[in-house]
Amino acid sequence: MPQKLYFIYMNNLLKGKRGIISGALNDKSIAWQVALKCHEQGAQFVLTNAPIAMRMGEINKLAETCGNAQIISCDVLKNEDMDNLISKSTEILGGKLDFILHSVGMSLNIRKGKPYTDLDYKFMHDTLDISAMSFHRLLQTCYKADAINEWGSVVALTYIGAQRVFPDYHEMGDAKSLLESITRSFGYHYGKAKKVRINTISQSPTMTTAGSGVKGFGDFFNYADALSPLGNASADDCANYCVLMFSDLSRKVTMQNLFHDGGFSFTGFSKEVMEMNKEK
Ligand SMILES: NC(=O)c1ccc[n+]([C@@H]2O[C@H](COP(=O)([O-])OP(=O)(O)OC[C@H]3O[C@@H](n4cnc5c(N)ncnc54)[C@H](O)[C@@H]3O)[C@@H](O)[C@H]2O)c1
Numbered sequence: 001m002p003q004k005l006y007f008i009y010m011n012n013l014l015k016g017k018r019g020i021i022s023g024a025l026n027d028k029s030i031a032w033q034v035a036l037k038c039h040e041q042g043a044q045f046v047l048t049n050a051p052i053a054m055r056m057g058e059i060n061k062l063a064e065t066c067g068n069a070q071i072i073s074c075d076v077l078k079n080e081d082m083d084n085l086i087s088k089s090t091e092i093l094g095g096k097l098d099f100i101l102h103s104v105g106m107s108l109n110i111r112k113g114k115p116y117t118d119l120d121y122k123f124m125h126d127t128l129d130i131s132a133m134s135f136h137r138l139l140q141t142c143y144k145a146d147a148i149n150e151w152g153s154v155v156a157l158t159y160i161g162a163q164r165v166f167p168d169y170h171e172m173g174d175a176k177s178l179l180e181s182i183t184r185s186f187g188y189h190y191g192k193a194k195k196v197r198i199n200t201i202s203q204s205p206t207m208t209t210a211g212s213g214v215k216g217f218g219d220f221f222n223y224a225d226a227l228s229p230l231g232n233a234s235a236d237d238c239a240n241y242c243v244l245m246f247s248d249l250s251r252k253v254t255m256q257n258l259f260h261d262g263g264f265s266f267t268g269f270s271k272e273v274m275e276m277n278k279e280k
Contacts (some may be wrong), residue, residue: 013247015042016094020085022074023050023103023157026058028208030157031103033239036098039066041243043099046089048074075125076104076134082141089147096149099246102138102156105131105210107172116170127171132178139186139198150195153246156183157238158200158257160265168215180257187255197254201241204232226272228262 019038020169023031024047038045047063051073063069074085090096108123109116133154142148161169162176180200187198205211205221214220224231233241241260244250259265 007065011041013041013243013249014099016239017043017098017246018041018089018095019043019045019097019099019101019246020089021045021049021101021103022076023047023101024049024062025053025056025209027062028235028237029103030203030206030208030238031101032062033235034101034103034242035062035066035069037236037239037243038099038246039069041247043246044093045069045099046092048085050075071208075128076137079137079141082137083145086141086145086147090145096152097142097147098149099136100142100148100152100154101242102135102152102154104134105157105172105175107131107170107175109214110172110213110215111171116167119171124171128175129176131172131175132182135179136186139182139190142196143186143190143193145185146194147266148190148194148196151197151248151251152194153199153250155189155198155242155245156200158202159205160202160259160261162202162257163265164280166220168220170214172214183257184255191254197251199245199253200257201238201245202257202259202265203238204228204234204259204264206232206235206238208235223273223276224264225268226276227270227272228264229267230262231255232264233260233262 021031021035024035047069054073059071072085072088074081107127109119114120156179158176158179161173162180183200184200190196205224213215227268
């Protein structure tokens with residue numbers, strides 16, 4: 001394709017599309033990069049985060065950069081916040097939604113330093129609610145309000161700790177398994193009823209606030225980078241993949257867990273990992 005045409009095409013992938021992007025806490029956040037790319041690709045969207053995250057104020061800078069996007073506070077644990085988020089977003093954007101990014105996760109037991117074999121179940125309940133049930137709450141709210149256009153695309157971010165044991169990933173592995181299961185189950189119902197697509201992107205370890213909360217994250221990051229034939233995928237790479245998933249180029253992809261990890265998930269061993277072990 002001639003360079004000029006390619007440029008025009010690549011800059012309008014989301015032109016005319018309306019969406020919601022959750023979870024941009026600071027410029028390290030994956031959602032932050034997704035917002036920048038969606039803006040670059042011509043989308044209009046609302047930003048949202050928990051009230052406590054909004055008080056840190058960084059999201060205002062992102063909103064300004066993204067054509068003065070509106071910000072709506074929403075604690076994903078609360079039904080009334082979710083109702084408000086969906087109704088206000090469609091009002092502000094002037095119509096139904098075409099895409100939503102769920103980029104929310106938190107483990108209370110990890111935060112409080114509880115080992116996996118001595119979980120506090122109240123904390124665990126909140127972890128599952130924030131990191132997984134919130135996705136069902138988001139989808140159910142949209143479904144009932146008929147807030148997403150046909151062929152709309154909803155993406156949640158997940159990690160391979162849903163399929164394999166990474167001991168320090170802890171209860172988040174259980175939360176991500178539930179998140180991926182909700183993706184398949186709701187993906188079926190929403191696809192049948194309204195042709196809405198629902199997928200998870202399983203991202204490489206990424207240096208963010210949530211990521212760095214996992215014990216030994218630096219070692220974890222380096223190991224994944226050394227094992228993956230393409231190296232770890234960055235937040236910026238993830239943002240590109242989200243744009244593809246929100247665009248019409250992925251119309252028939254739904255109910256999938258899509259690995260976006262430089263090949264980590266299918267690699268058993270690498271010379272680089274062997275070298276790392278020798279160094280120790
Ligand atoms: N960083 C990684 O290594 C990595 C890898 C794979 C998947 N993910 C996933 O990507 C997503 C985004 O995380 P990130 O790494 O960009 O970190 P991040 O800390 O920047 O984002 C997490 C977001 O969750 C929000 N949040 C927490 N509780 C909330 C609540 N009750 N209501 C609303 N929002 C709430 C936080 O305010 C924050 O913005 C998470 O689902 C995470 O599990 C991260």
